[in-house]
Amino acid sequence: MPELPEAETIVRTLEPLIQGQRILSADYPGRRVWRGDVPELKGLAVVNVRRYGKQVLVGFDKGHLLVRLGMTGALIVDQIPTPYTRAVLTLSHCRLMFEDIRQFGWFEFLDEAPTQLGPDPFDLTSTAFAQRLRLRKTRAKVALLDQQFIRGVGNIYTDEALFRAGIHPNAHTHKLRAARAERLHQELIALLNEAISLRGSSISDYVDASGEKGSFQLRHRVYGKEGEPCPVCGTAIERIVIAQRGTHFCARCQKA
């Protein structure tokens, strides 16, 4: 699914398309999309659209819609419904659809903005990030994927950030030197900014609120590159499994 750069792109493209509009009706054609009680959205006005980690938060004049995009979720305006359309919100001037092929996503209605996840990587200094990392007794890959550690990073950007920082995905977080941990944060921020500027990575399904694909997948250096030469040293990129996720790295450039 969308990770932080994809969620950011969705938010930036979606907000101007729906801001200020009122919800006229809501339909849920597919598998149940709401976690918890089904709220009455009719009559609510869209105040803003923001990102919370890799999730999308639609702010109303009363309450918030938190959209968990899961693995294949997409928020698209004025598209033709598909068998995977799980929600259609008819607004004053357009229709907002939630498409979700694998059905892993869901909606949640919140009275207050969410606060339960770890800090956004953009809100941390590198020093604070390094301190946080030292307190986690786990492996680098696991820490970056953990939304309680920092919010927004998923499988693609974890592999890409660890490669850029020269850190092995199995490196023990509490043993990393402060300088390397700070470097990881700096590389992560640069990576996320580059990915946002290219409107995210479209691996299979991801599109923004206008249905446009991103292009950062063309800049991936290790993710999905098993067997291909490392762009730095030419060694074949390896693929292992960590936390049930495919993990791609260069054994020569990335050290524990």
Next chain:
DNA sequence: CTTAATGTTCCCCA
């Protein structure tokens, strides 16, 4: 036919 895919949650074990 098998495996893997941008994610999360739940359950069991150490």
Next chain:
DNA sequence: TTGGGGAACATTAA
């Protein structure tokens, strides 16, 4: 209490 590992959810594509 914390962390590890695996299964599960549903669908497509190679």
